[in-house]
Amino acid sequence: MENNFENPFHGAGQVGQAVLEPTRRSSPRTPPFPYSSLPFASSNAKSPTPSPSPVVIPPGHNIVAPTLTEPVWETVQRDLSRILSNLKLVLFPNPHREDPGKALRDWDLWGPFFFVIFLGLTLSWSASIKKSEIFAVSFALLGIGAIVLTLNVLLLGGKIIFFQSLSLLGYCLFPLDIGALICLFKGHFIARMIAVFVTMFWSSWAAYPFISSAVTQKRKALALYPLLLMYVSVAFLIIATS
Amino acid sequence: MDQNQPPGENYAHPKICFFHVLFKAASLAFYILSTIFVDSFVIIFVVTVLLAALDFWVVKNVSGRILVGLRWWNEINDLGESVWRFECLDQESLARMNKKDSWLFWWTLYLAAVVWILLGIFSLVRFQADYLLVVGVCLTLSLANIIGFTKCRKDAKKQIQAFASQTIASRVSSTLQSAFSVV
Numbered sequence: 001m002e003n004n005f006e007n008p009f010h011g012a013g014q015v016g017q018a019v020l021e022p023t024r025r026s027s028p029r030t031p032p033f034p035y036s037s038l039p040f041a042s043s044n045a046k047s048p049t050p051s052p053s054p055v056v057i058p059p060g061h062n063i064v065a066p067t068l069t070e071p072v073w074e075t076v077q078r079d080l081s082r083i084l085s086n087l088k089l090v091l092f093p094n095p096h097r098e099d100p101g102k103a104l105r106d107w108d109l110w111g112p113f114f115f116v117i118f119l120g121l122t123l124s125w126s127a128s129i130k131k132s133e134i135f136a137v138s139f140a141l142l143g144i145g146a147i148v149l150t151l152n153v154l155l156l157g158g159k160i161i162f163f164q165s166l167s168l169l170g171y172c173l174f175p176l177d178i179g180a181l182i183c184l185f186k187g188h189f190i191a192r193m194i195a196v197f198v199t200m201f202w203s204s205w206a207a208y209p210f211i212s213s214a215v216t217q218k219r220k221a222l223a224l225y226p227l228l229l230m231y232v233s234v235a236f237l238i239i240a241t242s
Numbered sequence: 243m244d245q246n247q248p249p250g251e252n253y254a255h256p257k258i259c260f261f262h263v264l265f266k267a268a269s270l271a272f273y274i275l276s277t278i279f280v281d282s283f284v285i286i287f288v289v290t291v292l293l294a295a296l297d298f299w300v301v302k303n304v305s306g307r308i309l310v311g312l313r314w315w316n317e318i319n320d321l322g323e324s325v326w327r328f329e330c331l332d333q334e335s336l337a338r339m340n341k342k343d344s345w346l347f348w349w350t351l352y353l354a355a356v357v358w359i360l361l362g363i364f365s366l367v368r369f370q371a372d373y374l375l376v377v378g379v380c381l382t383l384s385l386a387n388i389i390g391f392t393k394c395r396k397d398a399k400k401q402i403q404a405f406a407s408q409t410i411a412s413r414v415s416s417t418l419q420s421a422f423s424v425v
Contacts, residue, residue: 072303072304075303075304079299105317105318106317106318107318110295113295117288117291117292120284121284121288124284131282131284132282132283132284132372133372135283135284135287136283136287136371136372136375139287139375140375159322161318161322161323161324162324163316163324164318164324
């Protein structure tokens with residue numbers, strides 16, 4: 001995933017903790033945003049900020065409006081490609097990767113946001129009664145569960161960053177989303193159960209390398225147990241509402 | 243930043259100002275008015291939170307960049323530490339920013355958060371936990387942007403002051419040097 005959009009700010013020069021650089025460029029007219037220097041670099045001949053007609057594409061959709069201009073579109077594309085690459089990284093963990101903890105460097109919370117909403121919607125759709133409560137409960141459960149799991153790892157002395165872990169747990173929810181989707185098609189009960197359990201194991205298997213690489217050997221079980229517990233409970237929630 | 247900006251009269255980027263306000267107002271309006279004609283809590287939740295998330299994205303990526311020339315993000319460096327990065331335009335461009343644009347930007351940012359807090363108090367008083375959840379999520383998104391941009395602005399000011407004092411110090415020292423060399 002070494003495309004240019006991944007880490008455009010590597011070219012911005014070294015920065016300490018939250019240091020602000022009044023970025024200067026040779027031509028004083030160009031708004032010097034290294035973050036978006038890639039789209040601007042190609043359009044330097046034009047006026048520096050072609051006043052972007054900000055018809056913004058909501059992330060996750062693919063509607064193309066005719067009045068889009070480059071800069072905003074590039075930002076959207078970058079965000080979308082980041083979501084996809086994070087998803088691939090998490091879902092197909094390469095066991096021979098040299099440092100699994102490094103994988104989700106480019107964390108983002110858009111993917112988890114959509115997966116959590118999707119799961120809530122699917123559960124609420126397939127439930128016959130109490131639709132609103134199921135949605136609210138699943139959202140709260142997933143949100144608070146992710147936060148608590150992250151705090152658990154941090155309190156066990158694990159070296160993981162808060163948002164990176166939230167992002168990871170959100171992305172690992174994707175298989176369970178698929179499981180819930182399968183449960184929407186009301187097939188045989190046993191088939192649904194098998195599908196949900198398979199996706200639950202896939203979720204746990206995806207989350208395992210990150211969590212286990214973050215804590216010391218002795219505390220791995222302590223860190224992993226709540227994770228498995230949460231995914232099992234989500235799986236039962238899916239089965240129970242379908 | 244327009245080259246031909248009328249002297250402080252109009253907004254320099256009216257369309258962006260419009261979108262900046264649009265999603266905030268839409269999510270607030272939908273939340274407040276939805277109980278009248280929408281029955282399902284799920285729809286209220288999803289639409290409100292979606293509009294609030296869109297607003298977050300627009301403010302962070304588009305209007306912050308263009309209206310006030312600030313940008314903030316977080317990245318994880320090679321040592322595995324999380325670093326908050328703040329970026330601002332250089333001083334001359336910042337001075338050229340339209341005052342009306344930035345006034346609108348900051349005021350709507352703060353105002354939206356205040357309204358969400360009020361709505362949160364209402365739902366707290368009525369013991370509606372699920373609506374409190376909606377308000378909580380939207381408030382978190384607004385606060386994140388407020389904190390990010392305020393920190394960014396403070397850093398920008400500090401940087402400008404440091405730069406200015408550095409320039410003054412170097413000027414003073416060069417003047418002293420030239421004075422002593424004459425003597």
